[in-house]
Amino acid sequence: MVETQRLLIISFTYEMVEATLKGRSELEKVLGCKVSEEWPSSTYAKRIPQKKEKLKQQPETSIWSRIVIEKESNTLIGEIGCKGGPNDKGVVEIGYGLVSKARNKGYATEMVSKLTEWLLERPDVNKVTAECLDTNIPSARVLEKSGFHLIDHKDDMFFWGYKEN
Template sequence: MKAQPIHTIRLILIPFTLEITKTLMAGDTSILQQLGLQLTPYWPDQEAIDTFPKIIHNLEKVPEPNGFESYMVVHRHSMTVIGDAGFKGLPNTEGEVDLGYAIITQAQKNGYGLEVAQGLVNWAFQQTNVKAVTARCLLANVASARVLERLGMQQVSSDAELIRWKLPKPVTQATIK
């Protein structure tokens, strides 16, 4: 299964590829224009740059992106990248995928974090091998915790730094065998 863009009301989630990620990591943003995106001085921000090695690591494990990696978060109206989001790899043995997302400072407080997270959760729950979506956020990251709560996630544990969250796949008539 090849990763496809995920569309939400205001966003398009475009899958990272090795070529895109390596080019951006080298400091060359012209690849964004080749994808029909508008350049912005705000992305990639330092948080995205710090994430690129992890994205490359996950992409090198698969022949092509399959949807369980990372996406560029594109604002549909302006066609600018306003963040990155995705999963940290294939479902584990319990059928769980771990969700992560980051929205640039200039686009925060507009509901994009919730919209991107909901789009990814919806996509994940359409995959038969996914039984739950998990997430982690820093204890001090109140905004992220609020997004995860609004998604319906429940806190499963915490320590001095992190809160761990989980959202089981809803049971529907189609999933009852």
């Protein structure tokens, strides 16, 4: 588990993925917390069956996929993780999402910053990257505030790398 002042960032395990596919109340039982009615987004929901298959084969990969719980309300409000583990050069790409009710409160910056810090403490990770649509200004601002810098802009995508001190 990775923890910030306001958030718990926990591995999205096979058991949790299975419960998600059964419905919100089932996931709430497994987690012992509320699940926002907005979670998962339609985009993230499409990935859950693939996550289930991957976790069935490789349960240890759950460390790369996480859900985000807001501590004060004890509610699942989003997800964050890596698009797979590190490649052979130790590079991981992060992605994240929050339910609309949790946006504009600093949660995204908090979770991106903390997960990036956690990743860079791992011996198998050398670099953290991210990408977002060039029209997704809120996500670009989160990445900037979290210490990422713009590396490239191709087609309709911004490509980011974490600034190393």
